[in-house]
Amino acid sequence: MNKKYLWGIIIVLSISAGVLYFDLRNIPIRQLQHVAQNINPVGLLLVFGLMLASYLFEATTLAVLAKSQNEPQRSKWAFFRIPIIQALFNAITPMSTGGQPSQLAAMIQMGIEGGRATSLLVMKFIIYQVVVFFAYVVTIITGFQMVATKFAGLALLIAIGFLIHISSIAFLLATLFAYTWTKKVTNVLMTFLAKFVDAKRVASWQKNVMAKIDSFYQESQKLKKEKKKLLLCCGLTILQLLCFYSIPFMILVALNISADWINVTQMNIMITMLMAVVPIPGASGGAEYSFQKLFASFVSSKESLIVGMFLWRFVTYFFGMILGIWGWIFKPKRVVDQ
Structure with missing residues (x-):
């Protein structure tokens, strides 16, 4: 792990420590001890269990996608370490930019050829984004009014985060269902952009975007041919997100606080949207503030x-x-594709 990532960890820890200090400075230690002593231990275990289950469902999704007739046997640890390594690099890089490259590196380490590993990650990304798309849309329709009424400032940031997420997902869906049109529109936009930005830089961006469009489209065609695998992976991804989004509700249960699961989960999904607009590793500071x-x-x-x-x-x-x-x-032990 290079110095850049170590600095990311230091920044995250420093900001989080500062937020905690600011929050705790006027609260007597005895009151915090009283709350901590009354935590429901079963509920607390379930909180950690939900997070582990979320990683497990994500790892299983990759294992299902990777399974083929000539696929060599690989350990469960080899697949489980992929989402937790992604969690590490998502946490210590701005806008979670380190997550995808770290997954690719982890898959190559376990013996999957680079091109195939990229293909599997693209397929997982497509499935994940489609499921997240529906989760975000449903949440905005059913829960945004509640937030907008009580927290106007945060509602604006959540709306911006929603637009950022939806614009990227809309681009993905356009690629899947309107491949030719998407390429034409992208070329038009890049030509227009070249009038204001260095032409060589725009050409490089255009090349990268076109490569991603082609990759997304090709992998989506593969998924369409394997409907059972697609449905299974969609189901696993839904379970993954349900576990992750349910963690705040289970924390309230552990604190012996009664709350409605739907309302709490809607709030958590909106915090996820808000974190997209905080350009600090792990959205440190913004995440804690919005949660409170x-x-x-x-x-x-x-x-x-x-x-x-x-x-x-x-x-x-x-x-x-x-x-x-x-x-x-x-x-894990390196097992090379046959």
């Missing part, structure tokens, strides 16, 4: 809210970083 603002309506005491925020951040962020470091260190 949005979940204040469910938690009456400041102490419980701070403890809940810490648990949520640790389980969904630092827990993945810790697992990812172990995954990066302990490499």
Whole structure:
């Protein structure tokens, strides 16, 4: 792991420590201890269990996609380390830019040829984005009014995050269902952009975008031919996201706070959208702030809210970083494709 990523870890830890200090400075330690001592241990175990299950479903999705007639037997650890390594590099790079390259590196380390590994990751990305698309749209339709009424400032950021996500997903869907039209529109946009930006740079961007369009389209055609595998992977991805999005609700259960699963889950999905507009590794600072603002309506005491925020951040962020470091260190046996 190079110095750039180590600096990412240092930045994340520093910002998170600063946020915690700011939140805790006016709260007596005894009150925090009282909240911590009354945590439901079964609920706490389920919180960590949901995060592990989310990683497990994601790893299983990759294992299903990779399965073929001549595929050599690979260990479960080889596939499980892929999502946790992604979690590590998503956490320490701005806008989660390190996640995809780290997955590719992990798959090559386990013996999957680079081109095939890229193909598998593209297929997983397509499935994930389609499922996320429906989750975001349903959440905005059913829950955005509640946020807009209570938190106008955050509602604007959530709307921006939603537009960022949806624009990328819309581009993907256009590639899948209007391949020729998408390439024509992209060429027109790049030609227009070349009037304002260096032509060589635009040409490089155009080449990369066209390569991605071709890759997405080719992999989508493969998925269409394997409908059973496609449906199974969609089901696994739905379970993956249900586990991840349900973590805040389970944290409230662990804190002995009654809440509605649907409302809490909607809030969590909106926090995910908001984090897209925070250009700091792991959206540090913005994530903690938005969690406290949005979940204040469910938690009456400041102490419980701070403890809940810490648990949520640790389980969904630092827990993945810790697992990812172990995954990066302990490499699986390399089994080369036949």
